[in-house]
Amino acid sequence: MYQLDWIQRLRVLDKSPAANSARQKPLGVSANVWRLGFTSFFTDISSEMVSSILPLYFISYLRFSPFQFGILDGIYQGAAVALLSLFSGFAADRWRRQKELASAGYGFSALSRLVLLLAGGNWIFAAATLVMDRIGKGIRTAPRDAMISLSSRADNLATAFAVHRGLDAGGAVFGPLAAFLVLRLVPGGFSLVLAASFCIALIGLGLIALLVEKPALSANTRPPALSLSLGLWKHPPFRVLLICGALLSLTTVSDSFLYLSLQRSTNAPSTMFPLFAFVTAVSFLIFSVPMGRLADRWGRKKVFLAGNGLLLFIYAILLSPGLGTRAPFAILGLLGAYYAATDGIMAAMGSAVLKPELRTSGLAILNTAISVFRFFSSFVFGLLWTDGSSRPPIAVFLAGVTVAIIVANWNLTRKETL
Amino acid sequence: MNQPRNRTLLFLLLCVVCVLVVVVFGYFMVRKTHQPPEVAVGPPSTAPAAPAPGTSQPTPVPGAPSSTAAKEPNAGVAAPPGAEARHPVRVLFFRANALGSEYGKLAVAPLDALDHPVYSKDLACDRVYFSNGVGICLASDRGVFTRYYAVKFDENLKGGWNIPLNGIPSRTRVSPSGRLGSITIFLSGHSYASLNFATQTLILDTATGNVLADLEKFSVTRDGAPFQSKDFNFWGVTFAHDENRFYATLWSKGQTYLVECNLAEKTAKVIHQNVECPSLSPDNTRIGFKKRMPGQRILWNIHVLDLKTMTETRLAETRNVDDQVEWFDNDHLLYALSESETGSSASTDIWMVPANGGGSPSILYKGGFSPSVALWSMPAPPSGAK
Numbered sequence: 001m002y003q004l005d006w007i008q009r010l011r012v013l014d015k016s017p018a019a020n021s022a023r024q025k026p027l028g029v030s031a032n033v034w035r036l037g038f039t040s041f042f043t044d045i046s047s048e049m050v051s052s053i054l055p056l057y058f059i060s061y062l063r064f065s066p067f068q069f070g071i072l073d074g075i076y077q078g079a080a081v082a083l084l085s086l087f088s089g090f091a092a093d094r095w096r097r098q099k100e101l102a103s104a105g106y107g108f109s110a111l112s113r114l115v116l117l118l119a120g121g122n123w124i125f126a127a128a129t130l131v132m133d134r135i136g137k138g139i140r141t142a143p144r145d146a147m148i149s150l151s152s153r154a155d156n157l158a159t160a161f162a163v164h165r166g167l168d169a170g171g172a173v174f175g176p177l178a179a180f181l182v183l184r185l186v187p188g189g190f191s192l193v194l195a196a197s198f199c200i201a202l203i204g205l206g207l208i209a210l211l212v213e214k215p216a217l218s219a220n221t222r223p224p225a226l227s228l229s230l231g232l233w234k235h236p237p238f239r240v241l242l243i244c245g246a247l248l249s250l251t252t253v254s255d256s257f258l259y260l261s262l263q264r265s266t267n268a269p270s271t272m273f274p275l276f277a278f279v280t281a282v283s284f285l286i287f288s289v290p291m292g293r294l295a296d297r298w299g300r301k302k303v304f305l306a307g308n309g310l311l312l313f314i315y316a317i318l319l320s321p322g323l324g325t326r327a328p329f330a331i332l333g334l335l336g337a338y339y340a341a342t343d344g345i346m347a348a349m350g351s352a353v354l355k356p357e358l359r360t361s362g363l364a365i366l367n368t369a370i371s372v373f374r375f376f377s378s379f380v381f382g383l384l385w386t387d388g389s390s391r392p393p394i395a396v397f398l399a400g401v402t403v404a405i406i407v408a409n410w411n412l413t414r415k416e417t418l
Numbered sequence: 419m420n421q422p423r424n425r426t427l428l429f430l431l432l433c434v435v436c437v438l439v440v441v442v443f444g445y446f447m448v449r450k451t452h453q454p455p456e457v458a459v460g461p462p463s464t465a466p467a468a469p470a471p472g473t474s475q476p477t478p479v480p481g482a483p484s485s486t487a488a489k490e491p492n493a494g495v496a497a498p499p500g501a502e503a504r505h506p507v508r509v510l511f512f513r514a515n516a517l518g519s520e521y522g523k524l525a526v527a528p529l530d531a532l533d534h535p536v537y538s539k540d541l542a543c544d545r546v547y548f549s550n551g552v553g554i555c556l557a558s559d560r561g562v563f564t565r566y567y568a569v570k571f572d573e574n575l576k577g578g579w580n581i582p583l584n585g586i587p588s589r590t591r592v593s594p595s596g597r598l599g600s601i602t603i604f605l606s607g608h609s610y611a612s613l614n615f616a617t618q619t620l621i622l623d624t625a626t627g628n629v630l631a632d633l634e635k636f637s638v639t640r641d642g643a644p645f646q647s648k649d650f651n652f653w654g655v656t657f658a659h660d661e662n663r664f665y666a667t668l669w670s671k672g673q674t675y676l677v678e679c680n681l682a683e684k685t686a687k688v689i690h691q692n693v694e695c696p697s698l699s700p701d702n703t704r705i706g707f708k709k710r711m712p713g714q715r716i717l718w719n720i721h722v723l724d725l726k727t728m729t730e731t732r733l734a735e736t737r738n739v740d741d742q743v744e745w746f747d748n749d750h751l752l753y754a755l756s757e758s759e760t761g762s763s764a765s766t767d768i769w770m771v772p773a774n775g776g777g778s779p780s781i782l783y784k785g786g787f788s789p790s791v792a793l794w795s796m797p798a799p800p801s802g803a804k
Contacts, residue, residue: 186447195443199436206432210425274564 027289032151033160035212036144037167042204043106044171045178046113047133049197052176052274081138082368089142089364090229098143098150098360099214105140106208109133110201117194142364149351149359150215157351158300161344162292169288169336172281176274217356229361237353238362242369244408245346248308249373250380251400253315253393255280257381258335261318261390262328276332283336291340292348300349301412307341308405310334315398319391346370506793511548515754515766516785524555524575525786526794532783536796538575544587548792552596552624556587556603568601570624574797579627588617589695589742592624593657593664598681599624600655600664619652619666621681631684633666638677640688647671654695654742658702665696665705676705676723690723695742697751699773706743706751706773720751722773731775744789746782749773754787 026034092101112132119129145161152160178200182193233239253261259276295303314334317327347363354362377397384393507528514525514537522542527535543555553571558564566587570578589602598621605616621631633652638645651669658664662682668675676693677686697706703725708718709732718740720733733751741753751773754766768783783789 182444186444189444189447192440192444192447196440199440203433203436206429210429210432 027159027163027293028153028156029160029163030151032213032215033148033163035207036148036151037164039106039204039208039212040144040164041167041171041174042200042207043109044168045175046171046197046201046204047109048172048175049179049182049193049200050113050116051130052179081134082371084135084138085142085371086364086368088139089146089360089362089367090226092143092146092360093224093229093358094226096217096223098147099208099212102140102143102147103205103209105136105138105143106201106205108136108139110198110205112136113194113198113201117191117198141367142360145347145351145363145367146360147212147215149348149363150217150356151213154352156296157348158295158303158345159289159292161348161351162288162295162340165292165340165344166285166288169281169284169339173278173285176278215356224357224361228358232354232358232362232365235353238350240411241349241353242366244404244411245366246369246373247404248342248401248408249370250377251397251404252311252374252377253381253397254374254378255335257378257385257390257393258314258318258331261394262331264390265318266325266328272328276328279329279332280336280339283333284339285336287337287340288344291337292344295341295345295348300345300352301409303341304345304349305405305409305412307338307345308401308408310338310341312398312401312405314338315394315401318394319398506795508791509794509796510768510783510786510789510791511546511553511794512768512783512786512789513543513546514785515787517765524553524571526575527783528796529791536575538571541569541571541575541577543569543788545590545788547590547592547599547788547790548794549592549594549790550596550792552592552599554590554592554599554601554622554624556583556590556601558587566603568599568622568627570599570627573795581627584618589619589654591655591657591742593661594659595661597624597661598622598630598657598664600657600666602653602655617651617653617669619655621655621664631681633679633686636679636684636686638668638686638688640675645688652677656696656698656705656742658698665698667694667696674710676707690728693723694718696723697743697745699745699748701748704773706745708739708741708743720753720771722751722775731773733771733773733775734777735769735771735779744791745773746770746791752782752789752791754789757785 088101088105092098109132112129115132116129148160148164149157178196179193182189182196186192233242255277256273259273262276263272291303291307314331317331317334346366350363350366351359381393381397384396507530509526509528510532511524511526514520514523514535520537522544524538524541524543524546525535526548527533541555541557543557545556547554548571551573553575555569555571555577556566557569558566566583566585567580568583568587568590569580572578583601583603585603585605587601587603589600591600592598600619600621602617602619605618619633620629621633622628623630633655634650638650647670649670653667653669655664655666662680664679664681666677666679666686668677668686668688674692674694675688676690676696678689679686692709693705693707694710695708698704699706699722705723705725707721707723709721709730711717711719717738720735720739720743722731722733723729724731735753737755739753739755741755744752746752749772750770752768752770755769757765757767765785766787767781768786768789769779770782771777771779
């Protein structure tokens, strides 16, 4: 009966596209959110396909020392893209162009695949396209998250974000598989992988450009001035969230350092890194929707803080002596669950305290703060990691995350906004 | 109201076109890779036109069936080589590095017939070296999770033992007698994690593939005093004739050193500074190497160090060379350079430059990488060929 009802509803809904907000699909999440989710799914498949065959050449062909590559990686991820994301968020609110900016971001990524395909064996272009892909990501993140929240009911926000993040992680799962499949069918077919990657990115772009509807912002409110976007931090509930988010990011170890500690403590070969990333993505995919639903039912703050508690657990396992060969997979499973319980829920909590017309700016500020502080945390972690033992930095981070959770718990409770 | 429907149709159309493009692209790629029949180990099909190196083979059969061509030499190895007058010739072993269907394959070409390389049917190598009948090929198996391994191969380009590697292959060498092998890999260095940029250099027994030594376990001395640091990295081994002495690069705190190592004693002695990827001349008197030139941008120029006088000579090649050079003979060096000026192309050429600092560089082979010069007995054509 339920299933029939579900199909019936879909049919009815498909015929009345005007009532966007009323269109509810599985999990009570609107069609727009599902479409945005699949846009991310395809785009991520596309980028993971490429990155699973590329990165080694940066060191062997571009003559980057690993250290230079690390710096570049840090700069374009942490700083440059974060600033761009801020700009894109403000612009989206100012001009009410969330969809256009998000589409442009996805377009940028799709274009980078085409450049890569046409560049042939030129690895400088290859490096440039990875930067292009990152820029695209910087541009699209805040406008897209704003659209997700504006297409969802307030009581269902975390689930909506969970659906999106789950599909996004799904891309990271299927991307390497797709690349592997293509190379199985056509050995040495790297250009076919690139062509397929471009076409898949194009499908993602088509999905957002053609089928995602602009969120309904009430037409009579005036577009906000830039000063309002800049002054958002004065808004108490948002400020508390911003500070808590930043604080918790500061005590979060970056993936690459976590993988490195795992590799060191279990003596796994460094060629396992892609497998580590894959396992994390699988876990993220599995836990995303359950965590989102739990957050909407029990309270976002609880799940968010519990998620950070998982991080505490991860550090504790890493510090315990004599890790077995299975331990990495338990830790990576926990890491995926941590992302599932924090990433989308942070966006949902942010959306809940931000007015619709300033939402993109606010989310952009939140994202930027989080990525800047994550970069900072990597920096600190690296400084503490002196003699090849990852124990001192992990111990410090364990203490840090404990303090951060206590502070966040106290602050988020005090402001009865979430 | 039918605008959304149009958009849905447009989107479906886009999907169909994209899938079609990929399928058609894939179809043509499959057809292209299947069109040129694989060149089997054995004389190249154009052999009659080429100056056949083994003059005792009057009429090599053009396009001999690959299976028999591959089978027969195996039997030939079991019997003492050269039983049927197979004269060893000087050849160039390398990785075929011109974009195309042979890209990445292990290749070998007689020096007097470089236009007619023979490609290995089943070995593709990132790095390759061959000496006295023993070859090492560092290979990668790219898939969802790329795996790296080292494979031994014999005169017939047939794979022997196969050992997995813990990181990205960087350098390999085989000792003059073929008994010892060396492998350098990047243990890690992927992202910010590269704070722990690390290499590992191993010396192997080529007969078994067993590890004889890890350079990090050697006791190092500098000016007679013990020299130790946790951040030691070693790479780029080159073997001397005595099968015990070898040279390598040692890196510590941003400085590179040339170390002379003793395999039996597991000791190493710093003998020079700012030397990377040494390569010992066939007469064992000089070392060719890449030297990091002063300046912000990375620029490595090839130099030759005279081991008796410890004087350096800068060679005529002024471009950046990031390779372990290889001696062509006692007077010339080989190295690979990118096809394009920017050094960013995946396709490379093998260049040659005089070792005395004079002359000018010239291309020895277009579309090759990781060269080594050796004596090689080309597998004979099937015995029934007559």
